[in-house]
Amino acid sequence: MGGSTEYTLMVPNTPPAPSPSVAASSETAQDRFARDGTILEARDLTKGFRTGDRDVEVLRGISLKVRRGEFVAVMGPSGSGKSTLLQLLGGLDRPTSGEVILDGEVVSRLGDREATRLRREKTGFVFQFFNLIPLLDVYENVALPFTIAGEDPRRGETAARIKDVLEMVGLAGRERSRPDQLSAGEQQRVALARALAGSPALLLADEPTGNLDYATGGEILDQLWRSCDQRGQTIVLVTHDARAAAHADRVLVLGDGKIRDEIQLGRRTDRDARPLITRLAHLGL
Ligand SMILES: Nc1ncnc2c1ncn2[C@@H]1O[C@H](COP(=O)(O)OP(=O)(O)OP(=O)(O)O)[C@@H](O)[C@H]1O
Numbered sequence: 001m002g003g004s005t006e007y008t009l010m011v012p013n014t015p016p017a018p019s020p021s022v023a024a025s026s027e028t029a030q031d032r033f034a035r036d037g038t039i040l041e042a043r044d045l046t047k048g049f050r051t052g053d054r055d056v057e058v059l060r061g062i063s064l065k066v067r068r069g070e071f072v073a074v075m076g077p078s079g080s081g082k083s084t085l086l087q088l089l090g091g092l093d094r095p096t097s098g099e100v101i102l103d104g105e106v107v108s109r110l111g112d113r114e115a116t117r118l119r120r121e122k123t124g125f126v127f128q129f130f131n132l133i134p135l136l137d138v139y140e141n142v143a144l145p146f147t148i149a150g151e152d153p154r155r156g157e158t159a160a161r162i163k164d165v166l167e168m169v170g171l172a173g174r175e176r177s178r179p180d181q182l183s184a185g186e187q188q189r190v191a192l193a194r195a196l197a198g199s200p201a202l203l204l205a206d207e208p209t210g211n212l213d214y215a216t217g218g219e220i221l222d223q224l225w226r227s228c229d230q231r232g233q234t235i236v237l238v239t240h241d242a243r244a245a246a247h248a249d250r251v252l253v254l255g256d257g258k259i260r261d262e263i264q265l266g267r268r269t270d271r272d273a274r275p276l277i278t279r280l281a282h283l284g285l
């Protein structure tokens with residue numbers, strides 16, 4: 001008791017604590033993002049395409065926030081702009097106007113080289129068609145991002161990480177198989193392992209089960225869900241399938257270029273699709 005620190009605190013006229021505005025000015029964008037748990041934000045995104053002599057405005061003002069560790073699904077009819085939105089969120093394409101902020105960095109203000117760096121460091125993509133390299137085996141396909149970055153994927157932490165993700169997706173022991181020796185579900189698991197191997201802040205998946213049968217698709221969705229629930233992976237999943245979207249904590253429904261509805265499901269171990277299907281039916285979807 002009575003140490004010098006406490007005495008100082010009792011002295012009148014102690015210099016005032018820094019005002020919030022001063023504190024805020026020394027706070028980085030990353031800090032601000034970390035503070036409210038946001039990892040991804042879109043602000044008033046629009047995207048138009050010119051085809052022939054026609055301008056088509058696909059996205060007409062999309063704003064959203066995704067929290068770290070959250071699993072968000074994006075639904076909507078075919079042609080509603082789901083894939084377009086995912087490409088903007090992942091920095092694969094640029095919006096006509098508006099901003100995407102990923103982990104505190106404004107993607108649309110970065111030059112091409114910086115945008116590529118951010119995408120490599122922070123995002124992993126899984127698509128409907130698995131995009132594996134046929135001549136490379138499972139290990140080499142998963143290791144590809146590291147190989148491209150000039151790292152030796154057979155050594156040290158990188159090798160440990162690849163082993164870890166291969167175990168996670170249930171492909172330990174299949175390292176030497178080539179894609180044509182795998183089932184469709186196994187191929188998608190390789191693509192998922194590749195996307196997760198770099199520990200991306202954000203995993204973006206566009207209809208990852210669209211090319212799989214019901215049971216195999218269910219396994220992939222369960223793996224996505226577990227990566228979120230057990231490892232805190234942030235996921236944005238695009239799908240037209242309510243059963244897939246029911247794995248998410250929250251569902252955004254696109255229509256007419258805007259977010260038409262937002263459905264909170266919460267984290268649920270059963271991933272029961274019925275509440276979502278009922279809600280979508282009310283929306284006429
Ligand atoms: N590069 C492009 N050039 C011109 N138009 C495009 C381009 N990309 C997308 N579009 C148009 O934007 C609209 C939305 O496409 P998008 O692929 O985002 O829809 P989607 O919701 O993912 O549909 P689906 O469920 O069928 O995959 C479509 O009308 C499409 O033709």
Ligand SMILES: [Mg+2]
Binds near residue numbers: 083084
């Ligand atoms: Mg699409």
